[in-house]
Amino acid sequence: MLTYFASLNPAALLRACPGGIAQGLIWGVMALGVYCTFRILDLADLSVDGSFATGGAVSIMLILHGWNPELTLLVALVSGLIAGWVTGILHTKLGIPAILAGILTQISLYSVNLNIMGKANQAINVNQTALRITSNAMLLWRTIGIMAVFCVLLPLVLYWYFGTEIGCAFRATGNNAAMSRALGINTDRMKILGLAYSNALVALSGGMLAQYQGFADVNMGRGAIVIGLAAVIIGEVLGELVGGKHLNFYLRLLFTVIGGIVYYLVYVFVLWLKFPANDMKLLTAIVVAAFLAVPYLRQKRRNSFHHAGALAKKEGGEG
Amino acid sequence: MLRVEHISKTFNPGTINEKKALDRLSLHLAPGEFVTVIGGNGAGKSTMLNAIAGTWPVDEGRITIDGTDVTALPDYQRAPFIGRVFQDPMLGTAPDMWLEENLALALRRGQKRALRWGIAKDEREIYREKLATLGLGLEDRLSVKVGLLSGGQRQAVTLLMATLRKPKLLLLDEHTAALDPATAAKVLELSDRLVTENNLTALMITHNMSDAIKHGNRLIMMHQGKIILDIAGEEKKHLTKRDLLDRFAALAGVQEETDSVLLS
Numbered sequence: 001m002l003t004y005f006a007s008l009n010p011a012a013l014l015r016a017c018p019g020g021i022a023q024g025l026i027w028g029v030m031a032l033g034v035y036c037t038f039r040i041l042d043l044a045d046l047s048v049d050g051s052f053a054t055g056g057a058v059s060i061m062l063i064l065h066g067w068n069p070e071l072t073l074l075v076a077l078v079s080g081l082i083a084g085w086v087t088g089i090l091h092t093k094l095g096i097p098a099i100l101a102g103i104l105t106q107i108s109l110y111s112v113n114l115n116i117m118g119k120a121n122q123a124i125n126v127n128q129t130a131l132r133i134t135s136n137a138m139l140l141w142r143t144i145g146i147m148a149v150f151c152v153l154l155p156l157v158l159y160w161y162f163g164t165e166i167g168c169a170f171r172a173t174g175n176n177a178a179m180s181r182a183l184g185i186n187t188d189r190m191k192i193l194g195l196a197y198s199n200a201l202v203a204l205s206g207g208m209l210a211q212y213q214g215f216a217d218v219n220m221g222r223g224a225i226v227i228g229l230a231a232v233i234i235g236e237v238l239g240e241l242v243g244g245k246h247l248n249f250y251l252r253l254l255f256t257v258i259g260g261i262v263y264y265l266v267y268v269f270v271l272w273l274k275f276p277a278n279d280m281k282l283l284t285a286i287v288v289a290a291f292l293a294v295p296y297l298r299q300k301r302r303n304s305f306h307h308a309g310a311l312a313k314k315e316g317g318e319g
Numbered sequence: 320m321l322r323v324e325h326i327s328k329t330f331n332p333g334t335i336n337e338k339k340a341l342d343r344l345s346l347h348l349a350p351g352e353f354v355t356v357i358g359g360n361g362a363g364k365s366t367m368l369n370a371i372a373g374t375w376p377v378d379e380g381r382i383t384i385d386g387t388d389v390t391a392l393p394d395y396q397r398a399p400f401i402g403r404v405f406q407d408p409m410l411g412t413a414p415d416m417w418l419e420e421n422l423a424l425a426l427r428r429g430q431k432r433a434l435r436w437g438i439a440k441d442e443r444e445i446y447r448e449k450l451a452t453l454g455l456g457l458e459d460r461l462s463v464k465v466g467l468l469s470g471g472q473r474q475a476v477t478l479l480m481a482t483l484r485k486p487k488l489l490l491l492d493e494h495t496a497a498l499d500p501a502t503a504a505k506v507l508e509l510s511d512r513l514v515t516e517n518n519l520t521a522l523m524i525t526h527n528m529s530d531a532i533k534h535g536n537r538l539i540m541m542h543q544g545k546i547i548l549d550i551a552g553e554e555k556k557h558l559t560k561r562d563l564l565d566r567f568a569a570l571a572g573v574q575e576e577t578d579s580v581l582l583s
Contacts, residue, residue: 165432168416172424175413178405182372183480184398184429 004274013272018140020268024261025147026133026208027227031235031260032154032253033201034228040162041174041194043091046102048228050109051083051199052221055206057116060216063124069131073207080203081196083109088192113218123215133211143212154201155253162249170194202228223281226288227263233291235259320520321348321488326370326380327544340366342544343380348488348522352551353514355531356524357563358541364524365406367541368492371522373397385487399429402481404474404494411477414466418457418476421465422446425480449479453509471502475509482513489514489521496526507534532558542571 030052037045055076062072083105090101114120126134133143161167172180173190180187202224210216239247239255247255263284271277301307328341340363348354358364370377373394381390384400405411412421423438443461450458453475457468465473474494481489491510495503511534514521525531531538538555540548540563547570550558 161434163437164434165427165437166434168420168424168437169432171416171420172413175415176410178410179413180424181393181395182398182401182403182405182411183424183427184395185424185432186395 008272008274013269016268016272017265018144019135020264021261022135022140022144022147022212023209024264025144025151025257026205026212026260027231027264028151028257028260029154029208030202030205030224031228031231031256032158033198033205034225035232035253035256036158036194036198036201038229038232039174040171041191041198043098043174043191043195044102044225045084045087045195045198046099046225047083047087047105047109047195047199048102048202049221049224050106050113051080051203052206052209052224053113053216053218054079054083054109054116054221055203055208056210056216056220057113057122057218058203059207060122060124060210061116063129063211064122069129069133069211073204073211076207077200077204080199080201080206083203084196084199085192087199088195091195092188092191110218117216117218120219121215121217124211126214131211133208135212135214147208151257152254155250155257158253159250223284226281226284230263230284230288230291231260232256233259233288234262237291238262320350320352320385321346321371321522322381322383323347323367323371324381324383326377326382328366328370328375328377340544341370341377344545345380346539346546348520350520351518352537353519353521353535354523354537354539355535356522356539356541357526357528357531362541363544364541365492366544368490368522368524371488372401372403372490400487402428402484402486402489404477404481404489404491406493406496408470408474408477408497411480412465412473415464417462418450418465418468419443419446419461421476422449422480422483425483428480428484428486430484449483450476453479471498471506474498474502474506478506478509478513482517482519485517485519487520489519491521491523493524493526495530510534528560528563532560532563540567540570542567547571 030048034045034048037043058076058079059069059072062075063069067075087098087101087105090096090104091098094101096104126136131139132146134140135143162171169180169185170190170193172183173185173187173194177187180190206216206221206224209220235252235255235258238258239252242255243251267280270280270283275283323344323346325343325345326341327339327343330336330338330340338361340361342363344363344367346367356364356367369375371382373389373392373396377390381388383389384397387400389397389400403411413424416424419438419442423442426442446461447458450461455472455475457463457472457476465476468476474497478494494510495506498506507530510521510523513519521535523535525534532555536555537549537551538558539546539550548566
């Protein structure tokens with residue numbers, strides 16, 4: 001035990017933190033995409049695992065073809081837009097349940113991504129490319145600065161968008177589809193657009209991560225949805241702790257990004273504790289499952305047959 | 320205002336659950352007519368309302384609202400013409416959105432939605448004014464989540480939302496059935512007032528025969544997907560429950576005792 005603690009190096013943890021923050025900010029963009037479908041449209045969209053890698057693949061391949069790195073992010077964004085649109089069509093026009101539609105897109109994107117890259121992974125030479133988002137230690141703080149500004153501005157854009165007439169129609173669609181249709185909202189169109197926007201953000205985030213790490217991998221999106229959900233949920237818990245139940249919508253979105261950062265800082269910390277890296281996905285899944293289950297169990301404890309039975313027994317004993 | 324011509328609808332065709340819900344039904348509504356609809360379970364009342372609202376397409380026939388043929392339009396494209404209140408108070412409002420956001424959605428019913436801000440500044444005054452007429456104290460609670468309101472309050476808000484932008488046709492589908500008697504009476508009174516004040520054309524389904532007689536200026540009775548009785552004007556004013564039961568028994572050709580149970 002003592003040797004274990006002696007083997008931990010506090011300086012190493014400190015050194016790893018900036019990287020964790022940078023990755024957290026990048027995944028924060030992804031989490032905002034997940035927020036759009038999971039919280040606003042009330043859909044669990046699994047296509048993001050595929051579109052995240054698509055964004056990375058598109059960005060890296062275009063950089064290899066000599067494109068400007070920032071411009072490639074725009075193309076990555078569009079690639080995600082198309083992927084989400086496909087899921088939307090599968091779900092609304094072809095009547096496939098949302099979860100299955102997402103899985104179908106995700107699995108087809110696996111082939112698409114391999115075709116984009118020609119093999120399972122592609123790397124760029126980080127020293128020969130003028131990257132603004134990079135894990136290069138010399139430029140790491142600049143990367144964090146750029147990402148931080150972006151992650152403050154993006155929720156502002158989303159806040160504005162969801163406040164407009166069209167944005168209100170989005171929120172209404174996720175909240176009560178029957179009412180929305182009665183009020184003239186084309187709910188199918190809203191779902192398709194929402195899935196497209198969400199995947200656009202996810203692919204953008206994938207492009208950013210690929211540039212940050214200097215390569216794209218066909219498996220880089222595996223479990224992305226779970227990390228996105230973790231960020232959303234951590235953000236909600238923190239937001240409620242800080243701002244209470246009536247948190248302003250912009251702050252809710254901002255806390256989603258903060259959820260991403262916290263997730264990666266915890267990730268860095270757990271790795272520093274020498275937790276095997278292979279088990280990280282298992283750990284993430286357990287954390288997300290626990291957070292999703294807590295509100296349900298809490299409600300159930302107050303409202304269970306077991307509880308009612310125990311009460312009845314007690315009363316019966318008294319009477 | 321509304322012309323329904325020979326519409327039919329069969330559910331689950333070709334299966335053992337086949338059900339002919341509407342059978343070449345026709346109905347014409349003049350502007351300002353407030354029609355109450357009665358009939359036993361499975362008579363096709365809600366099916367008729369859903370056909371008019373465009374929940375699904377009809378098998379045959381034509382539906383015209385104020386001169387526009389809407390037969391080929393899905394529900395959300397008929398929204399410019401129609402205000403709806405559902406039987407379930409939960410269906411008419413978005414629970415996680417604010418009261419004012421719900422009203423703003425309703426004010427834009429059937430309009431083109433753009434990248435303008437979802438609620439214009441001067442709208443809130445209108446909402447406060449309209450909410451005050453409900454007498455529920457909601458005018459000071461514009462930013463309450465609608466999910467926190469009671470069923471009766473939500474149904475009153477839904478009624479307000481359905482009429483906020485004057486509809487060519489108001490469809491009320493047993494909208495008081497899920498409420499307690501006192502609240503139901505209040506919501507019915509509100510429906511009456513909104514229809515009269517705005518001079519609306521309306522269709523109201525009810526399971527309560529007294530309500531059907533008391534409200535509106537025309538009454539229709541449905542049976543097996545058809546309208547079997549249509550009473551308006553002076554005759555409607557002097558109608559009694561007894562008359563209705565007798566005529567239903569005669570028209571439907573069934574034992575009065577069994578079906579009167581369904582109707583009352």
